[in-house]
Amino acid sequence: MIPAAFEYVRPTTVDEAVQAVAEGGEDVKVMAGGQSLIPVMRLRLAAPSTVVDLGRVAEMRGVRDEGDVLVIGAMTTHAEVIADPLVAQHARLIAEATETVADRQTRRRGTFGGALAHADPAGDLPAVALALDAEMVVAGPGGRRTVPARDFFVDYLTTTLDEGEVLVEIRVPKLAGQWGVRYEKFNRVAQAWSIVAVAAAVRRENGSIAEARIGLTNMGPTPLRASATEAALAGAGASPDAIAAAARSAAEGTSPSSDLNAQADYREHLAQVLTRRAVTAAAGL
């Protein structure tokens, strides 16, 4: 099918984009790479009156190093993130998860910021942003504000972005020390969404696990941290038994849905198994 008719605006700066959104009326929609938006528009599940296409906003694209923080422009494509040397060096978890997003063609168009702002519970990148304590830089009519990932995701397909706001860039603190990372994803077929996935970053110190950060994909309407497992792992021995014991609490505090792919209890089981695998790999065992 063909999308319903809409007005098309193509700003070239963040300021122009914010202005275009403000002038776009009630049914304005911001388009990043369009890989989620165009399909739903084609199916007429969305019919915005105005589409503000961020594709030509050059300042929103690319990755830069700001000392302790890596700054990823919201319009940086998945393919660019995967190929970026700074991401590979300082935020490898993002590259690893991004490699599993959709398919090759979709990764050429889809963007890091678009995936976060879309906030699909089955999307891979929100849980990674949460696990890495990323911060979202958001521009609106009143200027810019910074929102921690833990406050950014509000509900199913819903973020804290106000109607007039645009996600500009994502600040990812570099991991300092001896960190290992792993993204473990369970899905049925090629290019399918995650049924459950787990993003783990583990810091080892003197043979023990000093700190673990674990993000859960599709274990509720928003990405979640496996807080109980994280607490159990802090200071634990880096052994398969200790990790397996800690992983058993990975689904605590989650609220997974039941759908065609999986029942909630099966998702809880997957969260435990995938957490064990992800932490084991991230710990270098």
Place this chain on the structure above:
Amino acid sequence: MARVSMRVDGVTYTDEVEPRTLLVHHLREALGKVGTVVGCDTSNCGSCTVHLDGQAVKSCTVLAVQADGAEVTTIEGIAAPGGALHPVQKAFHEMHGLQCGFCTPGMIMASIDLLKDNPRPSEHEIREGIEGNLCRCTGYQNIVRAVQQAAGEMSGTTDTLGAQA
């Protein structure tokens, strides 16, 4: 309406398009590039794959206005000017990498993109590399063989030249 100019298979076209026009529909209906096909309505099948500024994309999931100023290559633009098939086209022909042929334009465009990044992919890497393309005849075995043959031929040429040098 928006004025859109793009270079498609070496020829520049300027047209007035509705913003909601998908690139694939513009290619097929306005420019007559019917070699690029539409196989699904959900961005899954990949049969509409073209190269946009040298990168494989699903042209059903790009608006024609987004391709304004871009270079587009379709399945119709990859053979040599004299008509000699592209090595990947030739390999699909020789290895019988198709049954009904509907997915073939997209498979070939995705495979060319894969081989550009990874000239000697393993079988696993080929299967991952074309995961965005579905063959509903399930003729994947021969498709993978075709990509392997093309990879050998395309990089083999380089090896031969290297050996001679």
